[in-house]
Amino acid sequence: MAASSVAIEFKDVGLTFPTSSGEPVVALSDANCRFEPGKVTAIIGPSGCGKSTLLQIARGFLEPTRGSLHFADRAQGDKTTSRPAMSTVWQAFNLFPWLTVIENVAFGLEVRGVSRMEREAQARKAIAAVDLAGFENKYPRQLSGGMRQRVGIARALVMKPDILLLDEPFGALDAQTRLVLQEQLAKLVEDSGMTAILVTHSIEEAILLADTIIVMSSRPGRVVAEIPVELPRPRGVATTHEPGYSQLFDRIYGLLRDEVMRAIVTESDAS
Amino acid sequence: MSDQQIIADRATTSAAKQSEAAESRKSLLDDPRVLGWGSVALVLAVWEVGAIATGVNALYLPRPTQIVVALFNMFYTGGLLTDLLVTLYRIFAGFGIALVVGTLLGVWIATSARVRAVADMWIAALYPLPKVTLIPLLIIWLGTGGPFMLTISALGAIFPILINTVLGVRQCDPGLVLAARDLGATQRQIIRRVLIPSAIPSIFAGMRLGLGVSIILVVAAEMVVGKLGLGARLYLAGQILETEQVFAVLIVLAALGITVTKIQDAIDVWLGRWRIA
Numbered sequence: 293m294a295a296s297s298v299a300i301e302f303k304d305v306g307l308t309f310p311t312s313s314g315e316p317v318v319a320l321s322d323a324n325c326r327f328e329p330g331k332v333t334a335i336i337g338p339s340g341c342g343k344s345t346l347l348q349i350a351r352g353f354l355e356p357t358r359g360s361l362h363f364a365d366r367a368q369g370d371k372t373t374s375r376p377a378m379s380t381v382w383q384a385f386n387l388f389p390w391l392t393v394i395e396n397v398a399f400g401l402e403v404r405g406v407s408r409m410e411r412e413a414q415a416r417k418a419i420a421a422v423d424l425a426g427f428e429n430k431y432p433r434q435l436s437g438g439m440r441q442r443v444g445i446a447r448a449l450v451m452k453p454d455i456l457l458l459d460e461p462f463g464a465l466d467a468q469t470r471l472v473l474q475e476q477l478a479k480l481v482e483d484s485g486m487t488a489i490l491v492t493h494s495i496e497e498a499i500l501l502a503d504t505i506i507v508m509s510s511r512p513g514r515v516v517a518e519i520p521v522e523l524p525r526p527r528g529v530a531t532t533h534e535p536g537y538s539q540l541f542d543r544i545y546g547l548l549r550d551e552v553m554r555a556i557v558t559e560s561d562a563s
Numbered sequence: 564m565s566d567q568q569i570i571a572d573r574a575t576t577s578a579a580k581q582s583e584a585a586e587s588r589k590s591l592l593d594d595p596r597v598l599g600w601g602s603v604a605l606v607l608a609v610w611e612v613g614a615i616a617t618g619v620n621a622l623y624l625p626r627p628t629q630i631v632v633a634l635f636n637m638f639y640t641g642g643l644l645t646d647l648l649v650t651l652y653r654i655f656a657g658f659g660i661a662l663v664v665g666t667l668l669g670v671w672i673a674t675s676a677r678v679r680a681v682a683d684m685w686i687a688a689l690y691p692l693p694k695v696t697l698i699p700l701l702i703i704w705l706g707t708g709g710p711f712m713l714t715i716s717a718l719g720a721i722f723p724i725l726i727n728t729v730l731g732v733r734q735c736d737p738g739l740v741l742a743a744r745d746l747g748a749t750q751r752q753i754i755r756r757v758l759i760p761s762a763i764p765s766i767f768a769g770m771r772l773g774l775g776v777s778i779i780l781v782v783a784a785e786m787v788v789g790k791l792g793l794g795a796r797l798y799l800a801g802q803i804l805e806t807e808q809v810f811a812v813l814i815v816l817a818a819l820g821i822t823v824t825k826i827q828d829a830i831d832v833w834l835g836r837w838r839i840a
Contacts, residue, residue: 400746
């Protein structure tokens with residue numbers, strides 16, 4: 293993958309939704325954070341803290357109601373540039389059920405106008421990269437959850453995005469499948485040196501994959517801490533035995549526990 | 564192996580054999596084709612024998628064998644094939660128009676809130692209206708020729724197709740639209756490559772309903788004004804008390820219904836191949 297040199301900087305970014313009941317919902321407030329090129333940044337926080345909102349704002353699917361974001365080219369003295377190319381891997385996979393694996397993976401290239409020969413060659417390569425060679429002509433329904441998400445990853449990677457967005461990519465999978473896919477993704481990320489933003493509920497997942505972990509507060513979502521992960525790569529299941537792992541885990545858990553508790557209390561107040 | 568176990572094993576084998584025979588008899592009775600065709604054969608046999616036994620006048624109730632003879636005669640010398648083809652053309656030409664217009668209009672209505680606001684009014688007014696009531700007005704406007712027949716057929720099919728298209732498009736998983744957008748699809752591409760394919764099962768359900776209404780309306784219109792076509796043939800035969808011919812036409816219509824249904828079933832299976840794991 294061509295490494296991008298563009299960073300995303302959030303400055304006091306907030307998003308408030310108007311609702312029909314008249315009480316506006318603050319999905320995100322005063323988010324200040326940076327996503328550096330060539331790095332994996334994880335965003336972790338309690339449910340409803342605005343993690344996915346932040347991702348959608350970065351993608352350009354949601355417009356912030358306050359603050360601004362900048363795309364700074366680190367290779368050119370932080371010159372402001374246009375939004376880099378991004379592709380998303382979704383929690384719900386969002387594969388097109390009427391298309392085969394290869395047609396799903398080639399979809400983005402097709403709408404881009406790439407010729408059939410070229411896009412099929414690229415799709416085959418991407419499918420092989422996620423160990424799904426031989427399943428090109430299966431329909432999503434014929435695959436297990438883990439295989440479906442690997443199709444989802446291939447579909448995003450084939451677009452050669454500057455930044456890969458991972459929106460709770462393994463949230464819908466069982467624990468074992470999740471573990472295997474996390475390791476595979478960690479390897480893919482390490483080998484390519486790609487820029488990625490990972491939204492997750494899982495502390496283990498964040499530590500396994502990320503260079504930096506952003507911890508968010510409960511609603512309204514704010515950035516509570518930015519924690520660098522300096523554990524050696526390649527990382528895998530064995531990383532949990534590294535010195536420093538448990539301290540890191542405990543630190544993040546400590547931050548999260550307070551926020552999760554607060555979220556639970558606020559929710560029960562509201563209901 | 565202990566003796567007791569052998570005895571127990573033998574007991575289960577013989578029980579298994581018995582239940583196997585009963586099983587095959589039962590499975591024959593569970594086969595929907597056997598049941599379906601069997602019931603038809605049974606009714607025809609009872610009818611034939613009953614008609615002979617009671618000596619009922621063939622003017623009221625001709626025997627199945629007499630109807631079959633009449634049917635063959637109508638096909639070979641009576642030009643029934645022409646009537647069948649004329650009716651089929653009217654049904655499917657009108658239905659084809661309804662399919663194209665109905666799906667395009669349906670997608671437009673589903674993707675634009677403004678168009679939907681306007682269309683809702685008109686659909687609410689026109690959909691529940693029995694389309695046969697439009698026959699007199701259409702004859703005043705269009706006469707009784709081809710344009711009239713195609714219009715009445717299209718009118719019958721268009722509402723079910725349109726309404727199901729709107730429903731299907733609006734029920735599309737928003738995650739799929741988001742994924743397509745993420746992959747760089749334009750609004751047009753999202754409509755053509757995501758919304759319409761995801762609505763196809765629903766559109767097809769609408770086509771099923773619509774085609775049924777088209778058949779009813781074309782045959783009814785033919786009975787009112789036609790000189791050609793199955794409906795006209797049916798009406799004329801009734802007027803001159805050719806009861807065998809009335810039944811013969813009804814059989815052709817029933818056969819048409821069965822054929823259309825089976826073809827639709829086959830298309831359903833083919834379209835649904837991605838839904839079956």
